[in-house]
Amino acid sequence: MAAASGRVARGLVARYLHAPRALTFHQAQARARHVATAAAVRNSHVQASQVPVPVPAPVPISGLSGPPLPPPITEQPPLPGLGSAVALPSRKHRLRDAKPFSAFLTDSFSRQHDYLRISVTERCNLRCLYCMPEEGIPLSPNRELLTTPEIVLLSSLFVAQGVTKIRLTGGEPTVRRDIVPLMQQIGALRAHGLRELCLTTNGLSLHRKLDAMVEAGLTGVNMSLDTLDPWQFQLMTRRNGFSAVRKSIDRILEMNRAGAGIKLKINCVVMRGLNDREILPFVEMTRDEDIEVRFIEYMPFDGNKWSEGKMFSYQEMLDVIRAKYAGLEREAGHRNDTSKTFHVPGFAGRIGFITSMTHNFCGTCNRLRITSDGNLKVCLFGNAEVSLRDILRKVNSGEPIDEEALEVMKQVALGKANLITPAGEPAPLLAANSNELLEVIGMAVKNKKEKHAGIGELEHMKNRPMILIGVSTNWCFLVISTHYIPK
Template identity: 55%
Template sequence: MSTRPITSSSTSSNTSTAAAIPVATAETEGAQPEKLSPQKDTQLPVLSDLFGRFHNYLRISVTERCNLRCQYCMPEEGIDLTDGDKLMTTPEILRIARIFVAQGVDKIRLTGGEPTVRKDIVELIRGLNELRPLGLRKIAITTNGIALRRKLPALREAGLDGLNISLDTRDPRKFELFTRRKGGTHVLQAISEAAKLGFDFVKVNVVVMRGMNEDEVPAFVEMTHDEGIDVRFIEYMPFDGNKWGQKKLVGYRDMLLNLHAIYGDAIERLPLEKNHTAKSYRIRGYRGQFGFITSMTDSFCSACNRVRVMADGNLKVCLFGNTEVSLMDLLRNGASDADIIETIGEKAYYPCLLLSKRLKSSLTHISESGDAHMVDVSGKQPTTRLAIARGRVRMNHETLTQIKQDQIKKGNVLAVAQVAGIMGAKSCSQIIPLCHPISISKVTVSFALQEGTYPEPLSCAVDIESQVKCKGETGVEMEALSAVSIAALTVFDMCKAVSKDMRIEDVRVVEKLGGKSGHWKESD
């Protein structure tokens, strides 16, 4: 994620647009709608965050229900559903949509659960379509496609612009295994039908899982030959309950390498779109395109322009964030549109608004005037602190062999990298501006050689672990990370004459002890 915020002048054009758009509410239907001001004490739009990203894309979950039981998504018995009276009604969804459009949102996507199981999904699309004069440009849904085909004409007529259709396998037997339901052929038929109905876009989302469907990637690419669809391969992502493990992850680079072996120079890279989530490609001569959503191996958080409202009316600015604001409580307690906008700004966005005095006083490294400074830790009680970090350098078999046999011309790679890592930990405060110089009592840097563990061509790796210990007022996580990073860079530097095709990855803290937060350990 980028840490260089955009100045207020660069987003001021959005402010004037948002402030001028009136919003009709459920209570004021037919009356003169109130005019909203996005922010009283700043020139930024309400929906801007610390990094200057303006969230003009709203995703609304319209139901928790789903007609599939995908193995990586939901247990076979389903989940405990929220009581119906605690979920948003259609008028509430439309009112929230109007409020966000008034603040500059120009794209809305309906999600679930499965949105097509909602009986009034067509009427809901039609209601959103009435927001176009207020600035809404795109209406889309994300669907599993099971019940989609017969609804496609009505959805198109109601104003739906595009679809994201989830399909992880083209094999009917695998489909039933993955989803615990039949219907894979219905989804394929819906995709083909949607491509013929003139939607602005039809995207097919494929979650790629090692040992399950990575062999089908070329077949999905072939779907773009005759139809103008966009197939997006999604890296398998972690969340509580899906028993996620790295062994199931297939990185986009590995998928792309396999496709290059099939299509060679016929693969063309397409320009990145603004606020992109996918790295896009096409096969020369094919009507459609394909891409990779690299959530795990190459984060696109810095380009994020999305904000989410859950089916229970809770607003989430970030999918992986913990902060939620209940908009439904505000709606049902009689709050005005202006009150709701103010609450969104105060509780969801205000903590990360640019140039906010409250923000500056709450960030320990930022002064009231906006200047960076070191935290005063002199009042903290010294405790014994330990941090463990890990990372790896992926490489080909030849490079690893030369390391093992001490044939690298620059010298003993692991010995030099070990010293470099220790020096990196000791020099951390000289490299990272706001880190405290601390008295380190112990640094260890160790290595494990992995041979044939990963897909070709980078099937081998040097795994690196550092442990840093001190007794002091502040932690040593940054020192441990610096040790791993500098050791990895040293391995790269010493081996690049053999092959520059190496990859430094997965550098992270895995455990820490001491300090106010006590013991923390990375989840399995």
């Protein structure tokens, strides 16, 4: 094994040493169309020409061989006159409102996809009725799953193109042994444009790792919890563990009271005749705590025995809640929100509804998904996928990229260019064939359809079981054409 790994590493070195010379830092700057703007002038009598400061757009710099990556398409204000006083927005507002973005992640409906969901494992320590077939699923061999370096390389590529939010899902992500080191490496991308690093989990073991995850950069947790009854929990998940989940919730609330600022959402899949009587107790969870409980319409996936009769619709849920809380108020939402958000006046938290079946939100979807075996799945309900893993591994002779191979890539990149970003940070390492990856990603996104097929077709569509998609009771909708699946 060690000898084979060494041969792969030596082959990788040879390929890079004989490759064309990499770009210099200044060439990379020019190719990436860095737009220099005047610095913010806080006093109106100070001239912008006296304090010029470059403000670069996100730049996909790899320091490796081959042509430079196409830069993100940016929307920048015109350069102000050098002799005029300029009052620019604060850094906080500039970061919030800036819209530098990549053409590769923009579809034909002008939807920009800045949210990436990555399934880091197929394994799970629960067997939820709506997620895992009762007979279980065949797990992929380890060789077919993305390695930690591969996840980090793909994350870096997407962040370089404008992704600002990454969510790690499963399976159950906390069963991955190196989940904390993985989060540390992805969290480091905050220096390059990543703003949110989130986790979707069942919460069974989260309380044991939460402190380290927050230290690594965790900003939000979506907790899957479909019942507040321990016996019902065992029935729905086919496992014990209710007390452990509550312990994780309590730990998040405790940390937030100390100022951690973790966004906590509870995801509840409502199924007729099973847990629809627990809607009001879930609403009560938001009375004293800053929690958002999101009720999710039951959806069809392979092996979960979905039927329209089991689905408890958004309107039915809303009627149940309004019968008890007549003053329920709708909140204004963001255009990319997946849920319709409400609050009971006087309550500390909120409730939301993910209405994928009766009122889909495909029209404003900004999400992409990578499965644990490295497939880009741009629609939760689409059954077409394209492998990013196979393209990525071309730089390593088709072998999985392990830590040793990644270290070789780093050393070669440093030896060729030693690039740093204009902010003084080391540039994130990208694969040598990132252009090829971007072409495939771009074609998939461009072929995204306006919306998913609807209940009638989804019920009969052949798709992965939910556990193999990395859904974890949180949803996105995009479709790609099978024309772009490599043969």
